[in-house]
Amino acid sequence: MPSIKAPASKQTTTLSVVVKCRPLTSKERQRTRDIVRVTNDKEVVVLDPDLSKDYLDRVQNRTKERKYFFDYAFGPGSTNLDVYETSISSTIAGVIQGLNATVFAYGSTGSGKTYTMVGARDDPGLMVLSLNTIFDLIKKDNSSDDFEVTCSYLEVYNEVIYDLLEKSSGHLELREDPEQGIIVAGLRCIKVHSADRILELLNLGNSRRKTESTEANATSSRSHAVLEITVKRKHRNQYQNQVIRGKLALVDLAGSERASETNSGGQKLRDGANINRSLLALANCINALGKQQKKGLAYVPYRNSKLTRILKDGLSGNSQTVMIATVSPADNQYHHTVNTLKYADRAKEIKTHIQKNIGTVDTHVSDYQRMIDNLQIEVCRLRKELADKESQLSVKPAEKKVDDELSWLNVLSQQTSENVQERINLQKALFELEETNLRNRIELQHLDDAIAKQQAIQKDGAVVQALRLRRQVILDNIRDNDDTGANYEKEIVANENHRCQLQDMIEEAISNNGNKTYLHILSQYRLLGMANTELQFEMAMRDQVIHNQREAQRNLWNLIMGLGLDQKQIIETASKQGITIEDWTATSHRGPTSMKQSPAPCYGRLPPFWSCPSIGQLYSSSSCVFQHQQDFGSRSCIKCESDTARTVCREEHHSSYFLLSHDHSPSAYLGMSSSSEHWVSGGRPGPGLCTPEKPARDVRLSFPEMRIQSSPTEGFVSTSSLPEEFGRNKGACNTNRWQLPELPQVRPNTGHSPCKDIMTRHTGATRSLFVNNLSELSDTPSSPHVFHSITPSNCQDLSRLLPTYTAAGTNPFITAMSPDLKGHRSNFV
């Protein structure tokens, strides 16, 4: 089944950057000078704070005067309402139409972020004004739609997330949801019916926010605060209940500062370090995103802080985003002002992709959600019980020693969970980085193709030069990303060492101490078990969502096929609508119908599609699914006899990624045949594992975690529903089979090149095959290659080149990837 990209309603837009310069405070007026000029509604000039610079310095450009241009610029005389009406209100209006919006204030300590976002009694801030707009628009809406507005308010303080709407909030964790992106698990969402109620909650939350008096600001915010308003709009059409969901995130960041300027020490200094860490991470993301628009695909390090993970959608995803850069006009703030403006200038390059969030009410998902909520309540209850028990213990002086042990164990368990969290983050970061480089390599391939084509018609013209330049940029990016990846790998090794140390300490504690310690560990274990179950449910929910999306896509596809159009017509119609159909070749000859047509499986060295001339055959394999299994990566290999090729295979499941290696080891073939023994009860096709010499056997016998996830037709378009001209080639190839790397021993995840890897991802979703890097196929078929993604345009080259390869005895490798992971497909366009 081809994946279909979002229709034309998806719009790419650039982040809108607004600069706001506050007035000098009365205190500042006595000892500083105003050096910021907002010369018109877009231009900001920062004068050189050094008045002594003479005329010569100025003309010779030795002055520190700087000039910037933004979408909007506001001087000290402007109110929050001016800023709102000119630059924000239209963005907010989109929220009740199902669009996402993010507004965040960025600037140094005391530059006016909180004043801009929250405001004062006589000058209400952007949070207040936005909420009023939302409720006004809902009131004025004369459709029969139902609206539901919910609100949450959180802060990120010292890299820990707290719920500002909870009196004594515990630490909250971030989760990744395939539908909603990053979410904060356990965050309270309160239904609200008026702007006044949200303002009440906002005031309550603000009173709980961590603020301190620093040298730079008497009420300096020490945390990053995110107010999120969700507007759910339900309307009925004749087919189903449709839900449109718009989300508005309003973010007041903590101020960046230098310790020397704030004159702080101890806790304040630590706060400052964490604030700066988050802001540094944000600045790095802005840098990378700004660079990404100019260069190839640079890696964006969202994972480096909680703040950047929360803001991820607002920075590059489905959100219309406004950055308000606040600056102080004081001459002693020159460096901060210029720094802020520099980042704001870079942020102008950032692009986001907005699209309406339309969904249907899904009972399964809401069931899972309810279960997760219940589990979360259970986890909170257990945590509280544990805390109560500990406080009871601490009042008995005779048990002082045990108390010490318990608190020591608490520290240890805290460290253990931080260690695990860090490892998950590092591994995910590494994974994302490799994905980025994979995209870079695909672009490289397209560039190589384009260069070759250009050279064929005109020798080294300007177009070729431009393409070569772009190629170099992509190569630079790949190198940068590889360096970053190497650093992540080192950090993973350090993290693993730390984990071993912690494990030793826990084991020692268990063997040295009495019952209490043991019981304590048991209760901690139970707690972790609950959290684990919760995660399992989350995964199940994610799978459910993915399944639903695939189902919807398949139905849509069947509908298109039923119209009786030919491939060309469909592609043309789709492109008129702005829809891109990827992997057209994956559409045909799949499913039980085509498999049943196969008289006998063919077990040649290459997967069958190599020998199938029609495009429609190219993806004829691939619907084997690996179920999630925690210890999958360490399982024994599937043994097989042939193939001396070197393969490296990376396994992913849930949060862990393993690199699996097979040096000069035989590889296995995974075949799916129609013979009856490969069909499990209920009519599902089963995977058969075979080598050229050995007959197929059911893989599930060796791998109980391996299964066919889908129904007989899942992921397929029945051949009977396909028009003949869609490349159906009866009898050309009669089995669905592909080369599977031998499942192997685990080895450290170091020094591999994704381009030469076979990456097998266990995601609980259907596998598919992609072929690329045709350029590498060219003249030297001496080393093994890996290919990702086949397109109609390149498969002809492929069939032309393959005989050379086969003759040279070199077999290309196929990357098997999950096409159903959110965003995967789009990476291969």
Ligand SMILES: Nc1ncnc2c1ncn2[C@@H]1O[C@H](COP(=O)(O)OP(=O)(O)OP(=O)(O)O)[C@@H](O)[C@H]1O
């Ligand atoms: N537009 C404005 N008009 C009048 N006063 C302002 C304006 N903007 C900011 N101020 C004043 O400047 C001071 C610092 O502002 P604010 O607390 O909003 O800064 P901040 O950037 O949020 O600082 P921090 O990062 O330390 O929290 C406050 O006294 C505030 O009242």
